[in-house]
Amino acid sequence: MEKLKIASYxxxxxxxxxxxxxxxxxxxxxxxxxxxxxxxxVATDFKEKDVEGYPDGYIDVTLFHGAIRNSENEHYAxxxxxxxxxxxxxxxxxxxxxxxGLANFKKRExxxxxxxxxxxxTQNKERVLPQTSTPVPEGELTLPSFYEEVKTLGxxxxxxxxxxxxxxxxxxxxxxxxxxxxxxLPPKGAVVGASDKALCDECKRVKTEKKVKRxxxxxxxxxxxxxxxxxxxxxxMGPVTRxxxxxxxxxxxxxxxxCYGPLEGVVDQGAKYISALASIVDANTxxxxxxxxxxxxxxxxxxxxxxxxxxxxxxxRNV
Amino acid sequence: MENAGFEPxxxxxxxxxxxxxxxxxxxxxxxxxxxxxxIIRVMCSGxxxxxxxxxxxxxxxxxxxxxxxxxxxxxxxxxxxxxMRRFQLMKKVLAQLGVEEDRVRLEWISAAEGSAFARVxxxxxxxxxxxxxxxxxxxxxxxxxG
Numbered sequence: 001m002e003k004l005k006i007a008s009y010x011x012x013x014x015x016x017x018x019x020x021x022x023x024x025x026x027x028x029x030x031x032x033x034x035x036x037x038x039x040x041x042v043a044t045d046f047k048e049k050d051v052e053g054y055p056d057g058y059i060d061v062t063l064f065h066g067a068i069r070n071s072e073n074e075h076y077a078x079x080x081x082x083x084x085x086x087x088x089x090x091x092x093x094x095x096x097x098x099x100x101g102l103a104n105f106k107k108r109e110x111x112x113x114x115x116x117x118x119x120x121x122t123q124n125k126e127r128v129l130p131q132t133s134t135p136v137p138e139g140e141l142t143l144p145s146f147y148e149e150v151k152t153l154g155x156x157x158x159x160x161x162x163x164x165x166x167x168x169x170x171x172x173x174x175x176x177x178x179x180x181x182x183x184x185l186p187p188k189g190a191v192v193g194a195s196d197k198a199l200c201d202e203c204k205r206v207k208t209e210k211k212v213k214r215x216x217x218x219x220x221x222x223x224x225x226x227x228x229x230x231x232x233x234x235x236x237m238g239p240v241t242r243x244x245x246x247x248x249x250x251x252x253x254x255x256x257x258x259c260y261g262p263l264e265g266v267v268d269q270g271a272k273y274i275s276a277l278a279s280i281v282d283a284n285t286x287x288x289x290x291x292x293x294x295x296x297x298x299x300x301x302x303x304x305x306x307x308x309x310x311x312x313x314x315x316x317r318n319v
Numbered sequence: 320m321e322n323a324g325f326e327p328x329x330x331x332x333x334x335x336x337x338x339x340x341x342x343x344x345x346x347x348x349x350x351x352x353x354x355x356x357x358i359i360r361v362m363c364s365g366x367x368x369x370x371x372x373x374x375x376x377x378x379x380x381x382x383x384x385x386x387x388x389x390x391x392x393x394x395x396x397x398x399x400x401x402x403m404r405r406f407q408l409m410k411k412v413l414a415q416l417g418v419e420e421d422r423v424r425l426e427w428i429s430a431a432e433g434s435a436f437a438r439v440x441x442x443x444x445x446x447x448x449x450x451x452x453x454x455x456x457x458x459x460x461x462x463x464x465g
Contacts, residue, residue: 105415105416266370267370267374268369268370268373268374270412271368271369271370271372271373271409271412272368272369272370274369274405274408274409274412275368275369275370275405277408278401278404278405278407278408278409279401279404279405281404281408283404284390284397284400286403286407289403289404289407290407293404293407293408293411296408296411298415299408299411299412299415300411300412300415300416301415303412311373312370312373312374312376312377313373313376313377313416313418313455314377314455315416316415316416316417317416317417317418317454317455
């Protein structure tokens, strides 16, 4: 059997997805048995020119991590789409914007202003901003252009499969690679490497009736090791989040932060979580509810931690 | 006026037992109110998932009304209390997303309060006319400045 040709690329990402691929440990050797890596900037020495030299559809599977933050990210998305038979949005950033997507709470000029002029550690008396093109005696220097907003991979190219997680769990990566290698492919557009059930379904904690009088931030409370974190007033995204990760966070007494994205049937993870969370607030007057809800700092940033660009409203409006 | 000629589109989620009957009464009593509201009947205001509100805004509504029975009057005992709590949390999230506070509105309207329904629609339409059209973050064209 001919070996599979696989590529892995990072756009606007932290590199954690690449590390997660290596976290399949010795199975990486098995990957080398079934597949040839034809592009993987973090681990191999192939260059953009090599990819451009491949015929269209040459790569069997590209695992694309990272959101689309700038024109270079989009350029690679289009290049790899053209060169790949199967394009997988790999990790929360590519699937729904991820942590870089939180930038959609701000305007482009506010971000550039903070980074290049205002932050306390910045010295930029000449108020220099990066330019997409700078003429120098030797010719023209170029930089990618920084977009108005962060987009998902699916916003700019056609995506075959979506594999959520920040990062995707190694056992799921291995499972998905095996499926892709087998040729027995799931239907296009499928979410792979994740469960159809909520995180709560695989979380071992004991769940009883949920009535919350006060919400706590994680540092404000030492949680009971057995009981559901949500019942203890810790904002856990489990009820609206797709499982499949193995409930690693809740097993370590940390709340689910929602990185596997909206549960099957949920369109907007944040909006759905408003519904779930407010339902368990133990208050029957406006004032009491206000007091309890007031203990949740930054609800939008918490509920859309990994998915603002992929949500219904997509970004904060420029008002 | 900047928004002259602008007719706001309102999506109204009305509960079957009180507010929808209230709207019905407004009609039967031939009360005048602006034709800007598109009513969606739900069994209980507690059925109004915040996703419905976000979806309405994302798909072109300029304002969303959620109306249910007065506290204590819910046909299902406590559905409207859930609505009240969800609405508060939803408003906080919408505010962070830059959606003006007055674009979503929660009202308790009983089956006998046809006039209250007409007044709410009147007020809401006027307010939305002042705020102007709601423009959600549109999907900017790929390949450009983005």
